[in-house]
Amino acid sequence: MDFFKTLGAGAQFNRQKFRRDIEIFEKTDHTKRNGPANFDTSKVLPELDFFNQKDHSTGSASHPHANSTKVDTTPEESTGTALEDGSNSETDEPFETIEETGRFRNKYRIRIYGDKSIEPIKTFNMMFNQWKFRPAVQRNFKSIGFRHPTPIQMQAIPITMASRDLVACAPTGSGKTVAFLLPILQALDRPSKIGFRAVVVTPTRELGRQIFGMLEKLVAGTKLRVCFLAKLGGSVLGNANNRKKYDILVTTPLRLVHEIQHENIDLSTVQHLILDEADQLLELGFLEQMDTIIAACTHQHIRKSLFSATISSNVEELATSIMRDPIRVVVGIKNSATEDIDQKLVYVGQEEGKLVEVRQMVQKGIRPPVLIFVQSIERAKELFHELIYDGINVDVIHSERTKAQRDSIITNFRSGKIWVLIATELMSRGIDFKGVNLVVNYDFPQTIQSYIHRIGRTGRAGRKGEAVTFFTKDDLAYLKSIVNVMRSSGCDVPDWMLQVKPPSKGEKSKLKRKPVNRDLITTNPYQKRIKLQEERRKAKEKAQGKSKTSSGKSGPKATAVSEHSRKKAPQASLTLEEDES
Numbered sequence: 001m002d003f004f005k006t007l008g009a010g011a012q013f014n015r016q017k018f019r020r021d022i023e024i025f026e027k028t029d030h031t032k033r034n035g036p037a038n039f040d041t042s043k044v045l046p047e048l049d050f051f052n053q054k055d056h057s058t059g060s061a062s063h064p065h066a067n068s069t070k071v072d073t074t075p076e077e078s079t080g081t082a083l084e085d086g087s088n089s090e091t092d093e094p095f096e097t098i099e100e101t102g103r104f105r106n107k108y109r110i111r112i113y114g115d116k117s118i119e120p121i122k123t124f125n126m127m128f129n130q131w132k133f134r135p136a137v138q139r140n141f142k143s144i145g146f147r148h149p150t151p152i153q154m155q156a157i158p159i160t161m162a163s164r165d166l167v168a169c170a171p172t173g174s175g176k177t178v179a180f181l182l183p184i185l186q187a188l189d190r191p192s193k194i195g196f197r198a199v200v201v202t203p204t205r206e207l208g209r210q211i212f213g214m215l216e217k218l219v220a221g222t223k224l225r226v227c228f229l230a231k232l233g234g235s236v237l238g239n240a241n242n243r244k245k246y247d248i249l250v251t252t253p254l255r256l257v258h259e260i261q262h263e264n265i266d267l268s269t270v271q272h273l274i275l276d277e278a279d280q281l282l283e284l285g286f287l288e289q290m291d292t293i294i295a296a297c298t299h300q301h302i303r304k305s306l307f308s309a310t311i312s313s314n315v316e317e318l319a320t321s322i323m324r325d326p327i328r329v330v331v332g333i334k335n336s337a338t339e340d341i342d343q344k345l346v347y348v349g350q351e352e353g354k355l356v357e358v359r360q361m362v363q364k365g366i367r368p369p370v371l372i373f374v375q376s377i378e379r380a381k382e383l384f385h386e387l388i389y390d391g392i393n394v395d396v397i398h399s400e401r402t403k404a405q406r407d408s409i410i411t412n413f414r415s416g417k418i419w420v421l422i423a424t425e426l427m428s429r430g431i432d433f434k435g436v437n438l439v440v441n442y443d444f445p446q447t448i449q450s451y452i453h454r455i456g457r458t459g460r461a462g463r464k465g466e467a468v469t470f471f472t473k474d475d476l477a478y479l480k481s482i483v484n485v486m487r488s489s490g491c492d493v494p495d496w497m498l499q500v501k502p503p504s505k506g507e508k509s510k511l512k513r514k515p516v517n518r519d520l521i522t523t524n525p526y527q528k529r530i531k532l533q534e535e536r537r538k539a540k541e542k543a544q545g546k547s548k549t550s551s552g553k554s555g556p557k558a559t560a561v562s563e564h565s566r567k568k569a570p571q572a573s574l575t576l577e578e579d580e581s
């Protein structure tokens with residue numbers, strides 16, 4: 001058995017060039033391999049079919065993990081009413097018994113921890129009638145065209161409407177934005193001129209702008225005033241009176257802290273605080289800022305909601321320390337990718353194998369739009385300079401591009417003018433590119449969370465997508481983490497990958513702290529390479545020097561976040577360099 005051939009499936013290798021790698025792998029002991037993995041990927045797991053696109057009538061028992069989820073689902077329950085055209089047959093009839101509610105939750109793979117008495121909604125009509133949504137909001141919402149609530153919307157909306165704190169974990173592209181925006185709109189009802197009553201915090205300006213866009217659509221004609229704040233320098237808030245005009249704020253942590261520290265903003269009137277991509281906001285990189293923000297939200301009856309596709313138990317623990325008896329909702333398998341993404345791992349030998357592989361993919365014909373993730377701004381620029389000459393409409397987005405450039409790149413990528421977009425971690429979370437056909441992890445992601453969010457830019461809102469992750473021998477130690485995500489979302493995994501040793505805790509945290517040191521992305525001759533490497537080293541030293549001098553003031557007061565989390569919180573995988581500032 002040529003193990004190296006197996007490894008290289010999907011890539012072409014120069015065996016002479018990669019001789020040393022071949023030797024490494026061929027020395028491996030493969031005698032302990034099991035029989036071939038028997039994964040049936042032809043069926044969509046019901047818990048991952050948020051948009052009810054698949055017929056689950058044959059049940060999910062054929063999936064190897066069908067029984068690994070904690071939800072007990074009888075064949076009858078998983079048969080459900082899902083219709084192939086994406087509609088469902090739920091009616092507005094209220095639930096009659098607790099058991100019926102339980103069955104409904106099971107059917108949509110909704111798990112609820114804490115007070116279970118808050119019933120989910122079956123339809124949007126049910127929601128509008130139950131809480132008497134204002135006609136303008138109903139009209140705006142209907143014009144967007146969503147016919148049926150997704151599972152996270154079914155359960156998260158009633159919980160927030162009941163004024164309960166919430167920690168919600170649901171897969172990428174499953175409609176969390178609407179799940180947190182609709183209850184705010186209903187709760188605020190009319191403009192009050194007392195200042196901000198709801199604040200949505202997101203890690204990046206791009207995601208904030210997207211949420212703001214949806215909010216603007218929903219508030220049209222309601223007189224509620226919404227504000228998006230992410231640009232440092234110059235305040236759109238104006239004088240004290242002007243500030244009071246706004247009801248809802250969408251912002252990034254750095255910008256909000258800046259306003260708090262300059263006493264430009266008063267958060268004591270905030271009754272609804274939403275942290276989108278909450279696990280990232282509660283990691284070390286953002287934690288001090290979140291401390292300041294939470295300390296500034298002093299309203300007695302403030303309600304807090306945390307949303308993300310990935311919420312670790314650390315974050316959950318931390319969350320409970322800043323919330324009042326929160327209810328936790330999990331849709332599907334926690335911290336998993338969606339079934340709609342066909343995931344592949346491709347071994348590329350050494351660094352230069354990646355460029356060869358990308359070019360082969362282009363030659364074979366890729367279906368744009370394609371999103372390519374790399375691990376740093378420098379590498380994004382390097383890859384861009386290679387691909388720009390390949391006759392494809394390619395662009396690159398990272399935090400060193402101006403805000404105007406970033407906005408126009410996103411628009412052009414959405415409209416199809418850009419076919420291939422090279423991106424850093426900045427674009428990995430939340431951004432809703434519905435049509436992305438392929439995500440390429442050119443550089444292996446540093447964390448499982450990063451993997452889930454990156455590939456989650458495709459396969460959204462029930463559409464199909466594909467994700468390809470390149471790996472070199474330097475990434476091999478971390479391979480198993482991704483393999484596990486692939487398996488839990490029903491993807492086929494080659495047998496040999498199942499035998500790879502999982503990374504140790506130490507290896508995982510090492511990678512999280514610092515990405516793998518990689519060779520330049522270039523086809524330039526050797527001398528040029530050395531020169532570029534030297535330039536890169538100097539730039540890095542300069543940047544480090546800068547960040548040391550600018551590491552600044554923290555928030556005025558400590559909250560439970562800081563008390564609890566200094567030791568617990570994981571390091572942010574998106575550094576402040578990649579924040580909006």
Ligand SMILES: Nc1ncnc2c1ncn2[C@@H]1O[C@H](COP(=O)(O)OP(=O)(O)OP(=O)(O)O)[C@@H](O)[C@H]1O
Binds near residue numbers: 153461
């Ligand atoms: N009920 C619905 N029916 C159909 N489409 C919906 C529904 N709710 C939301 N969508 C659409 O699904 C897409 C994904 O929604 P959204 O961006 O809120 O996902 P998300 O869960 O926040 O993802 P991520 O974790 O990546 O941030 C969007 O294009 C949104 O317009």
